[in-house]
Amino acid sequence: MPTGRDRAKAAEMAEATTPWETARSGRAMRLFTGVGAFLLAIVLALVAVELVDREPGGLTRAALDSLDESGVENPVTAVLLNYRSVDTWLELGVLVLAVMAMFALQRCTNLTQVPQIERGGYVLMRMTSVFVPLMILGAGYLLWRGTHAPGGAFQAGALLGAAGAMLRLTSRDAFRALNGWALRGLVVLSFACFAIIGLGFMLMNRRFLEYPSGQADEWIFLIELVAMLSIGAALWALFVGAHPTEWSSEKQPRTN
């Protein structure tokens, strides 16, 4: 809602610049931006042609050569959960941060106050009934497949999040009734498990997240399993929490 002060400011601005001047400056700005973006595209294209033609160096060879020791057969999973597992741990932390920020902005700790949305049409309802079980099954398959072929926790988690979004669109999202602690626990689960496992290895005189040799595959599977659950829960919570109507401010009116 525009306040009185905003309206006064808008009126002041309308006086300061005629519509013609506003439109002209907007057009000049767009032309300038367009030319700049075009020039940038040419420079980047020259760089890309050079870069794509070049022999791959860096980490590629190293990543493929130590695949036998990594505990998995899929090099992408090996990079994600073995060589660069600290990065993956921090990326799960980014997901936790996004959910925390969403709750902070909505001034809530759970999603029980988010209003129901109108039930979808017949096609959407039927489609959800067919697709959601298949998606849950598909998530499990992708998780298992990730050890030896393209797939893994991130893909599986995204699929679970999408299943949650479909349930939300047909207002059958019973998970919304989870209390704040359970929901936040689920979102934080993989970040915490990753850290505890990593610190546990440190107690065994290894480095942070340095898997014991020969056991890497079991640890990777455990981490992937909890990562899938957390990613699915985080994506679903963000989808529900970004609901387009006010849902928390009536409960806790703000004074600032």
Add this chain to the structure above:
Amino acid sequence: MPLSSEIVFALAAIVVFCLGLYGLIAYAHLVRKIMAINIMGSAVFLFFGAIARRNFDEGSDPVPQAMVITGIVVAVAATAFALTLARRIHAITGETQLPEEQSRP
């Protein structure tokens, strides 16, 4: 220089990236800006995909692919956060754009 599919993907990624950059600067509406950033991000993912396949006989380079996989999920989460932030700005100021950009669509 033969026109390999990697070159086509990389050049397409650059075109998409610059379109997104133009959208980010030229439009003031916050939802347009969020969409523009997402378009730019998709272009970066496509570029990484192209780079991963270059001149490589034994499949693809796993390092850029791993970055894309985590990047997609993080981008979705960041977008949801950005949309929540945009709604908060709308709820407080009644505007769908930042206060510095009063005069643009």
